[in-house]
Amino acid sequence: MKTDKSTGEILRENREKKGLLLRQVAAKLDIDTAILSKIERSERKATKEQIIKLSEILELNKDDMIVQYLSEKILYEIKDEELGQKALKVAEQRMKYINQKKA
Amino acid sequence: MKTDKSTGEILRENREKKGLLLRQVAAKLDIDTAILSKIERSERKATKEQIIKLSEILELNKDDMIVQYLSEKILYEIKDEELGQKALKVAEQRMKYINQKKA
DNA sequence: AATTCATTTGACAATGATAGTCAAATCAAT
């Protein structure tokens, strides 16, 4: 998967590719145009529900978009942290440990 | 670093190792005993500031504890997500991409 | 078994972050 674009950029590119207006897409999401504008410019975060609806409206792979959304949420948590990279690695290990335990 | 213990477990073990009471440690943190009790049993999350203070009080490696704390925060974001593991990997890649751009 | 002290539990309040609306400002194309 591409990792060099923000969720907002992806959404905007694909909305424009489909020739849809902010207004039109926002209406389908049942939110104000202003919010969608902010989401596309990464000034606000979308909710998971909005991401799912958006992937339907814009015909994007839903799982890819959820991964995109989740990874952005993760990055947001550690964006100002010096130890962020280390924390990510440890989180992966712990994740493995947890999954292994479950099985 | 060990990845098989929760922050709470580490805190409790080390508090007891030092023979300190919840009451005593909570007082130093300037919070109610109840909260510390909940933190140690992973019923509540500590704040970063509390983790830092706790690592001083219990003489634990501060950076390790912050990594522990951050990784738990990350895991919390994806705990109920099927795509969590993928999201973690993508987050790492994006992190690398961002850091590389900065340099 | 009554007392005492530590810890836990749960209801509630205060605070802070997130999501949203709305109206006005800006931008782009006629």
Added chain:
DNA sequence: ATTGATTTGACTATCATTGTCAAATGAATT
């Protein structure tokens, strides 16, 4: 200059987090 799309910013509503407090439970000890 007008029109329609987008952006901006001030403001509100909603929700999650962090905390207090009092009562309940647990674990010795006399």
